[in-house]
Amino acid sequence: MATKDTGSILSRLPRVEAVDSETRDGVLFALPYLLVFSVFLLYPLLKGLYMSLFDWNAFNPAQSEFILAENYVRMLGDPAFWAAVRATALFVVLTVPTLVGLGLALALGVNQDIKGKRFLRTVFFSPYVLTVSVVSLIWAEMYAPQYGPINYYLELIMSNPPAWLNSFTFAMPAVALATIWWTVGFNFVILLAARQGVSERLYEAARIDGASTWRAFKDITLPQMRPAIVFVTTVQLIASFQVFGQVFIMTNGGPGNSTQTLVMYLFRVAFRQQEFGYAAAIGYFLFVVLVGVSLINYKFVGGSD
């Protein structure tokens, strides 16, 4: 492509040639990921917005009808959607504060001068490597009213223990408890690392000043660990908003629709009722809420980083 002339010009301007080959290599090295990223992440994101504006025909997309914002209007007036919002909010409230608080308590405990640190860390972290199916199947049996161990022990101290997964009141707390067992280890190890990163000199200084343990916790531990606490809170909020596997396996959304969360409702609308346009609208709504929650969390709770 290059003639003899331009070749000689380029050789007289070595910097231009260097930049060119670096640009070429830079793009070549970025290309494989960018391809996968564009096709399987960016493109679906745009296609989802597009689909949400149609009464999408899952079997023959060409026959889809453009309906502008009708899916979103329908969503706002859909009682099942709002029930799913309430169920999701309940799950978030039942899990996030406990997951962060218990994770912090375990981290501060294991950070103390005690024997068996490694053993304790292994035990508290281990459920995190299980898949949601394993967790749900074990807990579903433990909650079983007829032969499960939980109600056996409860019957020793109360006459009528709850039917857990079959109870309108207790199904969601039961799912939340299983979830806490499953994922608190993630917060625990991150907060443990953050606590170990706090300079002991700060505690020495507090000790010399005669500060109480509570003061040291409030004035040193909490502020120093703030970025890590904000991080795990954000991760847990996002994870809990998207809860699916636990409810799908343990309750299938029941009893009634009392544990049908947003992602589960989305799954039903899309893959049981084949309403892809409406499901895409719900998906977009979920996405916007997640971005909003993360931003609010970082802006107002986070402060730094």
Add this chain to the structure above:
Amino acid sequence: MSSRISNRIGRPEPKTVGLYVALYGAALLFLTPYLYMLSTSLKTEEFAFSQQPYWIPPEVTFEWYQAVMQGVPILQWLINTLIIAGATTIIVVIIDSMIAFSLTKLDWPGKRIVFTVIIASFMVPIYANMVPLYTIISDFGLLNSPLAVILPFSAIPIGVFLFTQFFKDLPDSVIEAAKLDGFSTFQIYLRIVLPLMKPAIAALSLYTFVYTWNQFLWPLIVLQGEMSFTLPVGIVTTQPTQVFQPGAEMAVTLIAAAPLFIVFLILQEHLVNAVQMQGTTG
């Protein structure tokens, strides 16, 4: 160290006892679901359905393990899961390290925008993309194929983010020196950057493997035939026995949990590091 603070205050003893009771008590509670799974999988039907929880089965049977091996294609599910998690991990490590190298050590127009778009897409949950992604996978004719899971999970940007954090700390002088020695860009990436980044690669590999292995919702959507299931999908969609049996359910659960749990016990330092790295770089 903070125990020294309590020493100063002067009542360390009951506090320390309380701490031990709380932590080891919590550990015991954390272990009971494992014990329940193991003991129930070894119980005869009579004891499995018994009201009284026999934590140690009075009579040990392996019939449920036999029933699982005969009743469901669990080895096929194991192989499928291994292929999906393994391939995703290899692809992620290769393409994420390549682009991270390009974004941190090579200069080209537009790379800032590219980086910003990738980091912003962190927020996109795979669930929000569920429906459009399904139509794309279906259009490609990939339903039921391991690629239906491998490709979307290879697009997740967390590895790009982690690698750029680590590659940034690699001194430019090392790369300049290699250039002067006549190394090509590819040789620099392969012979200098990758060997120096072994810890980051190990951490990301392990994290990606575990993350992909455990996925439930997406494989449930795109893998629809029993022979294409992964372990997490298979064990909840297919019952190992005609009639529900707690022992058989726990046997299939234990078999599904065992491989990754053993990997965890061997490599837990690395996995803990991988998780902690997210917290400190995030």
